[in-house]
Amino acid sequence: MRPALERLQLIEHHLLGRPTAAEAAQWRVQLLTDAELAADAATQQQLYQALHEAGRRQLRHELELIHRRFERQTRRRDWLQTTTNHLRRVFSRQPRASQ
Template sequence: MRPELERLQHIEEQLLRGPAAQPAAEWQLQLLLDPELQADAEAQQQLYAGLRAAGRRQLRSELAGIHTRLYGPPPEAWPHRVASWLRGAFGRN
């Protein structure tokens, strides 16, 4: 495996597994001794945070769609639907 990929794998293992991958003291020492490792680890943490936020937004959107399919549009939309129906019923646009 390429050294860059091994480095990324090492960072991911530490971030995802925590002390199970490597004791925290050793990890902190490596971060102190290697500023590039620290920058890469911070970038990876930001990437994970962004992915979690995007996943939450997608899940909220999917849940809102399911709710709309089950219960219809939100209550605040009914005046617009009635007005649209009235315009259509009386031929006004």
């Protein structure tokens, strides 16, 4: 594997994985001694946070669209039900023709 990919895999393991206590301690030492690794890890963490936030915004937007669609359908149903009830009342008041 290329060194850049190995480095990214290492960063991902520590940011997304579940490193052991020994790995976590070694990682903290590496971050203290390698400023470039610390910067790369910080950048990757910011990227993950931005992706997470973008996903939340997208989900919120989709839920709002579903809610609006449901509201429109409910209003249509309510309007139809109100109109139907009104017509039933009007027709039930009319005298029936005798046979």
